[in-house]
Structure formats: structure tokens, C-alpha cells
Amino acid sequence: MSGSALYGLVAEFSSPEDILTAAGQAREAGYTKMDAYTPFPVTDLDEALGMQPTRLGWAVLFMGTVGALLGFFMQWYANVIAWPLLNIGGRPLNDWPSFIVITFEVSVLFAAFTAGLLMLARNGLPQPYHPIFNAPNFAGVSRDKFLLCIEATDGRFDLQKTKAFLLALKPNRVDEVAL
Amino acid sequence: MDATSKRMETDRVIAPGQTYGSLDDLITKPVLTPLLKTPLGWFLGFGLSAALLMLFMVTVYVLITTGMGIFGNNQPVAWAFPIINLVWWIGIGHAGTMISAILLLVRQDWRTSINRFAEAMTLFAVACAGLFPILHLGRPWVFYWLMPYPNTMDLWPQFRSPLAWDVFAITAYASVSALFWFIGLLPDLATLRDRAQHPVARLIYGALSLGWRGSAKHWQRYTRAYLLLAALAAPLVVSVHTTISFDFAVTQVPGWNNTIMPPYFVAGALFAGFAMVLILAIPLRKMFGFEGLITLKHLDNSAKVMLATGLFVAYGYLIELFIGWYSGTEFERFMVLNRLFGDYTWAFWALIAFNVLAIQPLWFKSVRRTPWALFVIAIFVSIGMWLERFVIISVSLTRDFMPSAWHNYQPTTWDFALFLGSIGLFLTLWFLFLRFLPAVASSEVKELVHHEATHHHAKENKA
Numbered sequence: 001m002s003g004s005a006l007y008g009l010v011a012e013f014s015s016p017e018d019i020l021t022a023a024g025q026a027r028e029a030g031y032t033k034m035d036a037y038t039p040f041p042v043t044d045l046d047e048a049l050g051m052q053p054t055r056l057g058w059a060v061l062f063m064g065t066v067g068a069l070l071g072f073f074m075q076w077y078a079n080v081i082a083w084p085l086l087n088i089g090g091r092p093l094n095d096w097p098s099f100i101v102i103t104f105e106v107s108v109l110f111a112a113f114t115a116g117l118l119m120l121a122r123n124g125l126p127q128p129y130h131p132i133f134n135a136p137n138f139a140g141v142s143r144d145k146f147l148l149c150i151e152a153t154d155g156r157f158d159l160q161k162t163k164a165f166l167l168a169l170k171p172n173r174v175d176e177v178a179l
Numbered sequence: 180m181d182a183t184s185k186r187m188e189t190d191r192v193i194a195p196g197q198t199y200g201s202l203d204d205l206i207t208k209p210v211l212t213p214l215l216k217t218p219l220g221w222f223l224g225f226g227l228s229a230a231l232l233m234l235f236m237v238t239v240y241v242l243i244t245t246g247m248g249i250f251g252n253n254q255p256v257a258w259a260f261p262i263i264n265l266v267w268w269i270g271i272g273h274a275g276t277m278i279s280a281i282l283l284l285v286r287q288d289w290r291t292s293i294n295r296f297a298e299a300m301t302l303f304a305v306a307c308a309g310l311f312p313i314l315h316l317g318r319p320w321v322f323y324w325l326m327p328y329p330n331t332m333d334l335w336p337q338f339r340s341p342l343a344w345d346v347f348a349i350t351a352y353a354s355v356s357a358l359f360w361f362i363g364l365l366p367d368l369a370t371l372r373d374r375a376q377h378p379v380a381r382l383i384y385g386a387l388s389l390g391w392r393g394s395a396k397h398w399q400r401y402t403r404a405y406l407l408l409a410a411l412a413a414p415l416v417v418s419v420h421t422t423i424s425f426d427f428a429v430t431q432v433p434g435w436n437n438t439i440m441p442p443y444f445v446a447g448a449l450f451a452g453f454a455m456v457l458i459l460a461i462p463l464r465k466m467f468g469f470e471g472l473i474t475l476k477h478l479d480n481s482a483k484v485m486l487a488t489g490l491f492v493a494y495g496y497l498i499e500l501f502i503g504w505y506s507g508t509e510f511e512r513f514m515v516l517n518r519l520f521g522d523y524t525w526a527f528w529a530l531i532a533f534n535v536l537a538i539q540p541l542w543f544k545s546v547r548r549t550p551w552a553l554f555v556i557a558i559f560v561s562i563g564m565w566l567e568r569f570v571i572i573s574v575s576l577t578r579d580f581m582p583s584a585w586h587n588y589q590p591t592t593w594d595f596a597l598f599l600g601s602i603g604l605f606l607t608l609w610f611l612f613l614r615f616l617p618a619v620a621s622s623e624v625k626e627l628v629h630h631e632a633t634h635h636h637a638k639e640n641k642a
Contacts, residue, residue, distance in 0.1 A: 016629055023395075039199060040366070040626035041398040049395055056403045064411075074327060078335035088339050101344040101422055105351040105415075112355040112411045116362050119404035123397045126389035133392070139373035141393050142366070144199035144625075 005179040007131035008034075008151040009162050011171035012140070016042040019146035022169040023048040026150060029165060033154035037132060037147040056122070060115045067110025071103040072096075135177045149177065190479075192289045192627070194471030199625045202472075206367075206621040207374050209467045209613065217614060220466055225610040231603020238596040239314060247317050249593040256576045256588040261315035263568040264598050266423055267451065268308035268605075269349065270444075270564065273416050274452020275301025276356060279363070280412035283405075289480050291627045292472040295367075295620040296463065296612070297456055298360045303608040304455070305353045307601045312345070314597070326350075341425040348422040355415055359408045362401075365391050366622040420448045427571065433514035434575035437502060443495035447564060450488035450534070453481050454560035459609065461554045463618060472619050475548045482547040485560065489538040492567070496531070510580055522587055523574045526566050533563025 013019040019036055026034055027050050036045055046053075079086070080093045088095070120126070132138060132149060141147055148171075150162055159176075166174045189195070241249055252259045275297035282290035313322045325346045327336055336343045368388035375381040391397070424444035427435035437443075457478065464473040503515035518527050537559040540546040547553065573588050612618070 036395040037393045038395065038398065039370075039393060040622045040629070041402045042395070045395045046399040051396055051399060054400045054403050056400055057407060060407050060411075075338040078327070078338060082333075083335060086337070086339075091339075095339055098339040101341075101418070101425070102338060102347045104418060105344075105347040108411050108415045108418075109351040109355065112358060112408055112415075115404045115407040115411070116358045119362070119400045120389065123394075123400055125391065125397075128385075128390050130390060130392055132394075138392075142370040142373045143203045 006152045006159070007134065007177045007179040008149045008154075008157075009159070009166055009174060010132070010135045010137075010147050010149045010177050011166040011169060011174045012137055013146040013148065013171055014144070016045075016146060018171075019148055020045055020048055022148050022171070025169060026148065026165075030156050031150050031154050031162075033151040033157075035132075035149050035151070037138070037141045037149065039142055039144060039146070042146070054122075056115065056119060059118055060111050063114035064107050064111030068103050068107035070110075071106030072099055074106075075099040075102055131177060131179050134179075136175055137173070145172075152179075188470055189474045190476055191474060191631075192476050193292065193624065193631065194474065197471065197628050199628065202624055202628065203370065203374070203621055205468070205472070206617050206619050206624070207371060210371060210615060210617055211374060211376070211380070213377075218466065221610060221614060225607065225614075228603050228606035228610055231600055232607045233600075233603070234596055235600025235604050238593055238600050241593065242314060242597070243319060247315075249591060250597075251588060251590040251594055253586055253588065255579055255584050255586055256573050258576060259573050259588055260590055260594040260598060261311045263565065263572050264601060265308050265311040265315075266444075266568045266572070267565050268304045268311070268601065269352075269423060270420065270448030270451045271455045271561075272301040272304035272308065272352075272356070272452065273420060273445070273448035274456050275299070275304075276352075276359075276412050276416040277449055277452065278456070279359065280409040280416065283409045284413060288627055288630070289477055291623045292469075292474075292619050293456065293460060293477055293481075294623070295360075295363065296459065296618045298356065298363065299609070299612045299616070299618075300452075300455060300459060301356050302353075302360055303605045303612075304452075305349070305356060306608065307605050309349055309353060310601070310604075312349075341422065341429045344422045345426060348419045352415060352419045355408070355412055359412055362405060362408065363620060363623075364616065365389065365401075366393065367617045367620060369393065370621055371617065417445055420445045432575055432579055433508070433510040434499070434503070434518065434571065437499060439495060439498050439502070443492065443498075446488045446491035446495070447567065450485060450492050451561060451564035453485045453488065454557040454564070457481055457485070457553050457557040458561065461550045461557075463613070465550075467613075467618065469619065472624065478550060478553055479544070479547045482541050482553055482556075485557070486538055486541040489534060489541075489560070493535045496535070513578065514575060517578045518570060518574060521574070521578065523570065523577070526570050526574060530563050530566040530570060533559045534567060537563070 011022065013022060016038070019038065020042060023034075023036055023045060027048060032050060034049060036042070036049060038045065076094060076096075076099065079095065084093050091098075132147075135147060135149075137145060137147070148166070148169075150157060150166065156162075163174055250260065252261075275294075278290050278297040279294040283294075313319050316322060325336060325343070336346070365388060368384050369391035371384040372381060372388045375384055421441040421444070424440035428437055428440035430436060460473050460477070460481070464470050500515050500518070503511040506512070518524075537556055540552070541556065546556075577587050578585050
């Protein structure tokens with residue numbers, strides 16, 4: 001492995017509890033550039049790794065509001081500005097109760113697609129290649145393995161010392177991952 | 180764990196003794212089996228479904244080349260089979276969203292192993308539902324006139340009409356359901372990418388999984404997005420059938436103009452939808468040996484939801500008749516008499532038999548835990564819910580205000596062909612789904628196993 005660029009060191013664990021403890025200890029040791037790879041979301045793992053909470057909800061709220069405004073505006077524009085001619089049962093042109101359903105549907109449509117697509121975009125997906133795929137046991141992540149990766153770009157990263165630190169966490173194995 | 184205990188029936192939400200790895204094998208096995216080793220039952224089911232799909236396509240061809248005259252629709256019964264089928268299919272779809280979104284929000288852990296295929300059922304049912312109003316347009320090739328878009332005629336849809344609301348409700352529902360389903364599938368597609376042996380399969384699943392790697396940061400955003408999608412899908416699903424019911428409730432046709440329509444339609448949708456969930460789940464768990472995943476607990480709970488919504492629907496039938504009499508309106512009173520004893524009296528009493536009487540055995544736990552009995556009851560409910568829409572939609576139209584305008588309705592062979600064909604479309608998509616995508620959400624089931632384990636562990640520690 002020496003000679004080729006290094007992405008980081010990966011320690012493999014077998015349970016959510018083990019990786020949670022390991023992540024907490026790595027954070028206490030001062031590592032910041034690290035990530036964990038797990039088969040399912042592990043509660044509190046993001047906090048243990050020192051990650052900021054996601055602000056996705058605010059974006060969804062904002063875009064939902066934009067959707068509602070656009071949806072209402074479209075109907076208002078069509079009935080009041082573009083075609084102010086239709087007298088339906090003597091109702092006013094700006095017949096807002098009739099516009100509620102479409103306003104709601106457009107709002108949900110905008111909010112839902114913001115939630116889904118922004119999640120993918122912020123996660124950098126689709127991303128066909130990522131160095132972690134080079135980990136020899138990466139296929140286990142989607143099955144039953146929990147990987148903790150300390151990246152080589154971390155200020156405290158030192159191949160020997162970091163490896164010794166990870167081995168002290170009692171993982172199944174520790175591997176070097178090429179960039 | 181050994182093979183015998185895997186197939187044992189259990190009352191828990193997941194059979195005991197599962198490991199992450201054993202679940203992975205169980206769930207991905209049907210998908211990763213080589214094509215020629217697919218169980219014979221799959222080929223039979225797929226073949227039959229594809230044959231019905233051919234019937235659908237032939238009917239659509241004849242419809243487009245000949246015109247709406249091939250159907251039995253007449254004046255005053257302008258809304259007949261196509262609209263009945265639309266309401267029936269979209270109602271079936273609602274149970275999938277209810278299971279995946281509403282039960283997620285209220286933290287019902289029994290949703291976990293049935294949500295994936297129920298969502299797939301939703302998508303396929305909405306696909307069938309969406310085709311009917313388009314095929315019913317007369318000139319289906321200009322369906323895009325329904326959407327607002329800049330056009331040379333400088334025209335807009337009539338936004339004050341519930342029919343325009345429907346277009347938005349159904350398109351929003353279909354697209355949000357598809358998104359929710361795909362986002363949910365993402366980690367499982369990554370599992371298949373890592374597990375697939377065949378290079379082509381690996382390439383396809385790899386591309387579809389978008390490079391998902393299960394990073395903690397990804398999971399953080401993912402779970403938040405999933406929760407938000409559930410919170411958005413929950414009111415959406417209620418709004419869709421409410422809007423469908425407005426198509427009727429906002430008009431003045433006797434039997435349609437009822438304020439009870441929105442909740443009554445939503446309950447009816449869940450009723451029919453849970454029936455379809457059972458119709459699909461009972462053979463599925465046998466075919467793939469999923470008895471430890473889709474357990475008796477799931478069947479039991481689905482049957483309870485079916486019973487509860489069924490009772491609500493029964494209340495709806497009663498109130499419709501009561502309000503008809505109580506309104507004091509001549510036309511509404513006549514509607515009641517016509518429904519009970521008119522030319523289509525058989526349809527009303529059959530729907531009472533299928534939707535109200537047939538579900539009564541569900542009060543007994545032993546029935547709720549007997550798969551074949553549930554299957555039979557669910558088939559009855561599906562037929563009953565179709566008849567309900569027939570009675571509300573078409574029978575009401577045969578007798579409106581002016582006796583000179585009355586006319587009975589007689590469906591044609593093509594009406595039945597398009598309906599049966601749509602079942603073919605639904606089942607074809609269903610069998611393709613079973614073969615090429617995991618029918619159970621493996622990452623969610625693994626999480627459930629973890630939670631169950633820590634839960635039991637905590638209990639033991641206390642004791």
C-alpha cells in the first residue's frame with residue numbers, strides 16, 4: 001500500500017453498540033475527519049462523530065411555502081388576470097376556497113421533491129466512485145458490518161499511531177484504504 | 180438458525196433468532212436467483228398477468244381507433260366503468276401510503292416488513308388508476324390539455340372544478356409515491372449491488388443505487404428526508420381521496436351531494452387497500468418463505484384495520500340512506516328507494532353482503548390468524564368495494580331529476596376487457612417487482628431487529 005495515496009484507515013465492527021463506542025472514543029481522541037458506514041441508520045452515531053444536525057427541514061418548509069404561493073398564484077392569475085370572464089354561479093373571480101386543493105397539492109409536491117432531491121444532492125449522490133469502495137470489506141457494510149473510517153486528511157492522522165489507536169478499540173480488523 | 184424455524188409461524192413482528200446476515204440472505208434470495216431458476220409459480224403468475232395485459236392493450240387500441248362508443252356509457256350514465264375503476268384502483272393504492280407514511284409517524288413497528296411491497300402496490304395501483312380518466316377522455320392523445328401549460332389557444336384549465344383538482348391530486352400523489360418508494364429502496368439497491376454475482380446485475384443495481392455507501396452523514400440526512408416525506412405523504416393521501424370524493428360531492432346528483440363523502444371515501448379506500456395488501460401478502464409469504472418477516476401479527480393487524488374501516492364504511496352506507504330520507508328532498512328519497520329496491524337492487528345487497536357481512540368473522544382472533552380465510556374475505560371486500568363505486572356512481576346517474584332523462588346502464592364486453600386488462604397491468608408490474616426488487620425493506624428490517632434485540636435486552640436486565 002505504501003507509495004499509493006491513502007484515503008484513510010478503516011476499522012470493522014460487528015454491532016451498532018461497538019461502533020457507537022468507537023466513534024465516541026475517536027472523537028475524544030481528537031479526530032474530526034471521520035465517517036462511519038453502517039447497514040442501517042444507527043441512532044446518535046452522527047452526534048458521536050461530531051456531526052452538525054441537518055437543516056433539511058428548513059429547506060423543505062421554505063420550498064413548501066414557495067409551492068403554495070406559486071400554486072395559488074397560478075390559479076389567481078388564470079381566473080383574475082388572464083381570463084376574468086367566467087362567471088361561475090355568481091362567485092367572485094378570486095374564488096379562493098376553490099383554489100385550496102391545488103394550492104395544497106402543489107405545496108406538497110414542492111416540499112416532497114425538495115426533501116428527496118436535496119437529500120441526494122447534499123449527500124453528493126449520484127456518485128459512482130468513492131474511495132471507501134476500496135475497503136476490502138466494504139460489501140459487508142450493506143450486510144452486517146459497521147465500518148469506522150478515519151481519513152488521512154485529518155490533522156491528527158498518523159498511519160502508525162492512528163492504526164494503533166484503532167486496534168485498541170478492539171475491531172474485527174483494520175485496513176488501509178487507497179484513495 | 181435452521182431452515183425449519185425460518186418457516187415457523189410467529190406472533191411477533193419478526194421471527195426470533197434473526198441475524199442481519201440471515202435477513203439479508205432471505206430478502207435478497209428471490210432477487211438474486213438466476214433468471215432460469217425462478218420458481219415455476221412466478222412464471223405462471225407472470226404469464227397469466229401478461230396475457231391480461233395484452234387484453235388491456237388490445238382494448239386500448241380498439242378504444243383509440245374506434246372511440247368511446249365501444250363502452251356502455253350513455254346519457255345520463257356518462258360516468259361508468261372507467262370512473263368506477265379509477266376510484267377503485269386509487270383507493271387500493273391508499274393502503275400502501277397509509278402503511279409506509281402514517282404508521283411510520285405513529286411508530287408502529289409492524290409496518291416495517293410490509294411497507295416496501297405495499298408502496299409498490301400503491302405505485303402500480305395509481306398507474307392503473309391514472310390511465311382510466313385519460314382513456315375516458317374521448318381523445319386520450321390530448322390528455323396534456325389537463326395540465327396548465329402555455330398554449331397557442333391561450334387557455335387555462337378550469338381551476339374551480341373538482342375535475343381539475345383531481346388532475347393535480349393524482350399527479351402529485353403518483354410522483355410523491357414514486358419518490359418515496361425510490362428513496363426507501365436506495366439502501367437496498369446498494370445491498371443488491373454488493374451482493375449480485377452477475378456483472379450486468381451489478382452494473383444495473385449499482386447505477387440505481389446512485390453510489391449509496393451508508394455513511395453516517397448520509398443516513399442522518401436520509402432519515403430526516405424519509406421522515407419529512409412520510410409527514411408530507413400522510414396528509415397527501417387523505418387529500419387525494421377527499422378530492423376524488425369532491426368529484427361527486429360537489430355536484431347536485433341525488434346520492435352524490437353528501438358531506439359525508441370525503442371521510443367515507445378515505446375509509447373505503449383504506450378498506451379496499453388493506454384487502455389488497457392481504458391478497459398480495461398471503462401468497463407472497465408462502466412463495467418466498469417470508470413467514471418470519473410477514474408474520475401472523477401483520478395479517479392480524481391488517482385484518483383489524485380492515486374491520487375498523489369496514490365498519491366505518493358500513494356506517495357510511497347507513498348515513499347515506501338516512502340523510503336521503505332526512506333531507507326531505509323528493510329526489511334524495513327516491514334515490515334511497517332506487518338504491519334499495521330499484522333495477523340495480525342486486526348490486527346494493529351484494530355490496531352489503533361483501534362489505535358488511537363478510538367482514539364480521541374478523542372479530543375472532545382465530546379467523547384473523549388463518550391466512551386462507553383472510554384471503555377469501557379480502558377477495559370479497561375487493562369485489563364489494565368495486566360494487567360500492569358502481570352503486571354510488573352509475574346507479575345514482577341512472578335516475579336523476581327528470582324521469583324523461585332516466586336510462587339504465589349496460590356495460591359492454593370492452594368495459595369488462597379494460598377492467599380485467601388493468602388487473603393484468605397491475606399484476607404484471609407486481610410480478611416484475613417481486614423478481615427484480617426486494618419485496619421487503621432489508622435495511623429497515625435490520626434496524627427493527629436491532630431495536631427488538633436492545634428492547635429485549637433491556638427487559639432482561641430489569642428482571
